[in-house]
């Protein structure tokens with residue numbers, strides 16, 4: 712049925728959802744394939760398949776998605792972490808100095824700081840999001856992956872979370888973000904899986920997709936230690952505009968990093984000592 716509706720991963724989706732509904736892993740599902748299924752179980756499977764046919768992703772139905780080798784629980788307020796963002800994690804793990812302090816703006820499931828801190832046991836961090844519901848999920852994920860004692864959470868719009876006690880009181884060695892960067896017009900053209908199920912707040916970057924970057928570029932240096940860096944994920948066609956924004960606000964050594972598909976994916980910039 713899923714296949715006939717054009718779902719490219721129909722067979723895999725059906726297996727994952729059936730396994731989830733019946734509480735069986737892939738091996739158990741394969742070995743018990745010929746066993747009869749109780750009516751109530753069959754109804755549960757049919758219910759999940761129906762949701763998939765309406766466009767909801769397998770990860771949302773199951774309630775979690777794997778990212779950088781870790782499983783992240785999702786709720787309605789969190790974006791599903793995407794493989795695209797794994798490049799940002801690799802760069803952040805390398806960029807953080809020993810004992811470094813990380814700030815993540817717009818944390819969603821918390822996938823960025825949790826994946827970084829899980830791989831850097833010397834580092835600590837602060838994660839913020841404007842959505843309190845997303846932050847709740849991020850805190851659950853931090854506990855699940857054993858980094859809750861090194862990661863603080865604070866609600867607020869962009870830098871508000873770290874400026875409540877006075878501008879620049881908190882300084883960080885690395886500021887990271889995967890902000891919403893889709894233009895409001897393009898949003899309407901996206902696949903139902905994204906448009907109808909990922910939260911708008913996590914996608915909409917305003918009329919030109921750059922609104923969050925303007926705020927981040929204009930304020931990040933106030934919260935960076937001298938020599939600190941900023942690393943932000945970007946859309947494939949935003950490299951030159953966002954490079955210009957960071958240059959305008961005094962960042963040095965600005966580099967556009969390409970992903971495995973050769974597309975612009977992350978921008979880094981440095982707050983030089985003494986500047």
Ligand SMILES: C[S@@+](CC[C@H](N)C(=O)[O-])C[C@H]1O[C@@H](n2cnc3c(N)ncnc32)[C@H](O)[C@@H]1O
Pocket residue numbers: 788789790791792793796816817818819820821822823839840841842845867868869888889890891892912913914
């Ligand atoms: C593209 S999602 C990224 C989520 C997560 N960091 C990831 O990579 O999967 C952007 C996030 O920014 C948050 N956000 C949107 N507007 C915000 C604002 N004004 N201040 C702080 N966070 C905001 C959204 O709630 C969402 O969690």
